[in-house]
Amino acid sequence: MTRSPPGPRGQGGALPPAARVSSMAVVALVAGVSWILAPLLGLSWPWWIGWAIAMVLGHRAKTRIDRSGGRLRGRPVAIAALTLGWIGFVGFAAILVTALATVAFGASARA
Numbered sequence: 001m002t003r004s005p006p007g008p009r010g011q012g013g014a015l016p017p018a019a020r021v022s023s024m025a026v027v028a029l030v031a032g033v034s035w036i037l038a039p040l041l042g043l044s045w046p047w048w049i050g051w052a053i054a055m056v057l058g059h060r061a062k063t064r065i066d067r068s069g070g071r072l073r074g075r076p077v078a079i080a081a082l083t084l085g086w087i088g089f090v091g092f093a094a095i096l097v098t099a100l101a102t103v104a105f106g107a108s109a110r111a
Contacts, residue, residue, distance in 0.1 A: 017071075021077070022073070025062070025075075025077040026074065026077060028057035028077075028078060028085075029054070031049075031081070032054030032085055033050075033084065035051045035088050051086075051088025055089065058081035058085055
């Protein structure tokens with residue numbers, strides 16, 4: 001007679017599959033880190049793409065993880081990607097506002 005190994009709480013049967021890390025969250029984190037590392041490593045690609053991808057995929061990954069019912073994990077990774085994405089967005093907005101203000105006040109000073 002063959003017995004199955006005891007499952008959770010001593011019940012017979014197979015164990016549930018282990019939760020896997022969301023690959024979307026990992027890609028979002030890599031994109032979030034890339035916008036910081038690309039200029040430091042001398043890579044010439046539009047750095048804003050990194051934080052934009054990090055924001056979009058980070059939000060999608062976090063939503064999927066929350067709705068997976070425990071089948072996916074990696075919520076901290078998705079939140080880290082979101083954080084890097086928002087830091088990039090705020091930095092880009094600050095640079096844009098500063099540039100526009102410089103042009104506007106520079107033009108009014110000449111008049």
